[in-house]
Amino acid sequence: MASIASHSLIWVKTKTKSQAVAKPPKDNSPITEHLAYLLAQANREINRQLEMRLSKEGVPVEQWRILKVLSDGNGHSMGELADAVLLNHPTLTKMVDRMVSDALVYRVQDPKDRRKVLMFVSDRGKALSKRLNSLAVSQEEHIVESYGDKSTNELKRLLESLIDSSN
Template sequence: MRFVDGYLPYLLARASHLVSGGFHAELHRRGVPVGVWRVLATLADGEPFTIGELAERVLMKQPTLTKLVDRMEADGLVRRREVPADRRKVRVAITARGRALLEPLLVAARRHEREILAIVAPEEAELLKRVLARLIAVLAPAPSGGEMEEDHTEGDDARGKETDAAEGLAQ
């Protein structure tokens, strides 16, 4: 057996690429960039996030996400709100227009997930999700206690492309 065939980071990356690929193709057919999907899906439950929190969840650098959020806000998909305790910070929330775009995508994402998970037994699928959630919980950096500020550094791609994202987040 080759080293990579049993190497966890390789297996996770390869599985992510393969699992996400089909859904990313669906997004492409619908004209929705993966980055836009990630932001909307993360905001789906209505909880607003700071740019720093959102960047961590959607696997983008803050400057890249800031530009994407600028475009999404101009398109009416999200809105920024000042944090009352510190007006230098903002939280990003989904709008009604963003939710209207997101709803059919969530249906497609759930269908895609069902198709992928049908490959394994239901108890294996549940175990896989629990193990991955545990890895994320243990390995993710601890919250800093303060909200991360929006970073307006120039020079990043804000078109919603996966320029600095991991191989997929087909949530």
């Protein structure tokens, strides 16, 4: 990992003239200045691109998430899984039903707490998961190409800390 001195005296290029810096939106600001809108817009676009990649395997983005989370080999309860893959419980139940039909995952009742169901990924699911991961990684590489390494990493860092600060 890059390690640099704790303080550096460097030239920083700064904007001339009044900057188009995002300000807290006023009542009459365009919607494009709202963080909530920018997040929705960026998410929609990136998700659309990923969806197109994954369509090669005929699988929705949510199933990639499910397979990826389960690929640690441990059993995950439905509740846990729902949080991890950003789906409501009933939506997850029904998507898992489909994936069970497709023999990608299977349910096991948790012996420690029989209210719970532990989800596992099948061999078939693991194989699919690998192919999906390649597609997802290649999408992110494509983003990095046009958007840049620095920006991508900085954006990820900021998103993580936004999520942290929202809990």
